[in-house]
Amino acid sequence: MMWHTTRRWGEMTDRRDLWKSGVDTTRPSIARAYDVVLNGKDNFEVDRAFVHEITKVVPEIYDVATYNRQILGRGVRFMVGQGVTQFIDLGSGLPTVENTHQVAQRADPQARVVYVDNDPMVLAHGRALLAENARTAVITSDLRDPAEILAAPDVRRLIDFDRPVGVMLVGVLHHLHDDDDPAGLVRSYMEAVPAGSHLFVTHFCASTQDARDAEKKFLSLLGTGRFRTPEEITAFFDGFDLVEPGVVPLPLWRPEEQVPADLTVGQRLMFGGIARKH
Ligand SMILES: C[S@@+](CC[C@H](N)C(=O)[O-])C[C@H]1O[C@@H](n2cnc3c(N)ncnc32)[C@H](O)[C@@H]1O
Numbered sequence: 001m002m003w004h005t006t007r008r009w010g011e012m013t014d015r016r017d018l019w020k021s022g023v024d025t026t027r028p029s030i031a032r033a034y035d036v037v038l039n040g041k042d043n044f045e046v047d048r049a050f051v052h053e054i055t056k057v058v059p060e061i062y063d064v065a066t067y068n069r070q071i072l073g074r075g076v077r078f079m080v081g082q083g084v085t086q087f088i089d090l091g092s093g094l095p096t097v098e099n100t101h102q103v104a105q106r107a108d109p110q111a112r113v114v115y116v117d118n119d120p121m122v123l124a125h126g127r128a129l130l131a132e133n134a135r136t137a138v139i140t141s142d143l144r145d146p147a148e149i150l151a152a153p154d155v156r157r158l159i160d161f162d163r164p165v166g167v168m169l170v171g172v173l174h175h176l177h178d179d180d181d182p183a184g185l186v187r188s189y190m191e192a193v194p195a196g197s198h199l200f201v202t203h204f205c206a207s208t209q210d211a212r213d214a215e216k217k218f219l220s221l222l223g224t225g226r227f228r229t230p231e232e233i234t235a236f237f238d239g240f241d242l243v244e245p246g247v248v249p250l251p252l253w254r255p256e257e258q259v260p261a262d263l264t265v266g267q268r269l270m271f272g273g274i275a276r277k278h
Helices: 015-020 030-037 045-057 061-081 100-107 120-132 146-151 153-158 182-191 209-222 230-235
Strands: 086-090 112-117 136-140 166-170 198-204 270-276
Touching: 030 045, 030 061, 030 120, 045 061, 045 209, 061 100, 061 166, 061 198, 061 270, 086 100, 100 112, 112 120, 112 153, 120 136, 136 153, 146 153, 146 182, 166 182, 182 198, 198 209, 230 270
Parallel strands: 086 112, 086 166, 112 136, 166 198
Antiparallel strands: 198 270
């Protein structure tokens, strides 16, 4: 599977066509802003302007995205090592380097992945993926509707609910407000999967004043965002067996390289962890 063989939106359509596809180029989108901080090309001026505002509060925001992608890789490799070879990646984002299926299928070529995102641009790129990788699918859905997602034909086709599943909510629950009942949503997904399944969450963490300032910017510019405390993030794993080292700043979760003793603001901006269902 070669993501870079897909054509860019800018090459294949003009702005009127984007509108028709549900892509709003007048407001920043979470998926496209994340693409900006990962140095991708699938974004617009409005997304870059949003990221520029964020860099005024958290100059390290590009590094934060890298820490998040790095733990995504470590987490998927860990889960495959535990015998988990099928994944539902909720809030998967635009294709970038080292996507879940690439990491998982390198460890086990039979691994299956369903990507779920509510941004229409993710599906546009996902169509190329569908054509090129029979064990991977992309669906456009809102993760706040677990019943719809769990019943989706691609999910039923690729995921065997009698075998452990990796439920991934990497870098996405902080886009949900408390009214959305993120903990209830986590429970709905985890109830649908058998013992041995794993839950993988990373989340913006309100552990410093800089983080709280960044949260305000996210809210004012993106209209969505709720940074949570380490305790609130840990509570998503209630009822499951957290694997070592628990819920920690991303660079500290099973690092593969030496990590400095004093973490920067950016290194502490997101926390994450993985737990196993018993
Ligand atoms: C910051 S990106 C994270 C991408 C990827 N999981 C990662 O960590 O590298 C968050 C993604 O979640 C998606 N998202 C936000 N709210 C969502 C929702 N309610 N349902 C589905 N996807 C959502 C956004 O469109 C975006 O692509």
